[in-house]
Amino acid sequence: MDGLCRRCGECCRKSSPTLHYEDIELIHRGIIPLKELYTLRAGQRVFDNIKGEVDYLKNELVKIKEKPGSHECIFFDHVSISCSIYEYRPLQCRVFFCEKPELLKELFSQKKPERQDIIKDSEMLKIIDAHNKRVDIKGFVRSVESLKGELDEPITELVLYDLHFREFIHHKLGIPSEELSFYFGTPLSDILRDYGLELEIRI
Ligand code: SF4
Ligand code: SF4
Structure with missing residues (x-):
């Protein structure tokens, strides 16, 4: 998967990842600090990228913050055009490849960690x-x-x-x-x- 990605950063400019259970360790190790996270609570209205429509969250999600006034991930570095935590990037970023969006669909259906898990x-x-x-x-x-x-x-x-x-x-x-x-x-x-x-x- 990584071999095919051009690492152009286009996907990092468009959105930030939702965390999975595999990513919790990154928080506890301080690689992803709490100040770079936010929680979307169940019931909140969100834009569902998979369905391509507005929906209401059934379960809570914890996400990496976007830069103010944009959808760009907080960890995207404009100067080097790269992820500042690339080696430790969350599961969603490791799985995502723009030419194979179906890879992400399976992840989207998985239960995600909530605040109580972190x-x-x-x-x-x-x-x-x-x-x-x-x-x-x-x-x-x-x-x-x-x-x-x-x-x-x-x-x-x-x-x-x-x-x-x-x-x-x-x-x-x-x-x-x-x-x-x-x-x-x-x-x-x-x-x-x-x-x-x-x-x-x-x-
Ligand atoms: S997944 Fe696609 S958009 Fe994202 S960095 Fe790789 S080539 Fe660019
Ligand atoms: S964590 Fe890194 S790879 Fe993932 S969206 Fe942010 S900048 Fe891109």
């Missing part, structure tokens, strides 16, 4: 569980999609709660802000933006 700290898992229950993503997406016009109060309250929760965890527990989208998924304020909605936050 995080060893049981206290943090309890905090994530509490956040999941309070910030119910499926209910949130349903409410946003049924909005007729402006943001309503329950949605506004939940978005603010999510923001304050993250700030609290950052300041009180010392969790770096770059790791929060791994621990607690995409902020609701960002999801709102995907629907063309913006919350005006006054301080």
Whole structure:
């Protein structure tokens, strides 16, 4: 497979990989730091590259971040036009070859690791569980999609709660802000933006 790839980096510019169980070790060894990951929670609306359409996630996914304002993988190095962790690139990157997209289809159907498979700290898992229950993503997406016009109060309250929760965890527990989208998924304020909605936050 590697012999056929021209290593042009085109695929790395278009998207970042979703992690598989085989990749967890890369996190624990510090090759892929938590700050370079984010979580898509079950129920979130995503673009399904295989189906070529928008769908709702049935299971949680952990992905490598894209560079801000683009779909390019955070590990893609523009100068050398190469992957900065090539030797340790995730399974999806090792299997993918643009001329044989069918190779990836089998991987896509496999169960992927969730945050609970990666995080060893049981206290943090309890905090994530509490956040999941309070910030119910499926209910949130349903409410946003049924909005007729402006943001309503329950949605506004939940978005603010999510923001304050993250700030609290950052300041009180010392969790770096770059790791929060791994621990607690995409902020609701960002999801709102995907629907063309913006919350005006006054301080
Ligand atoms: S898989 Fe294809 S697009 Fe990706 S680096 Fe190789 S040749 Fe380029
Ligand atoms: S991890 Fe490396 S190989 Fe995989 S998409 Fe990112 S830059 Fe490309």
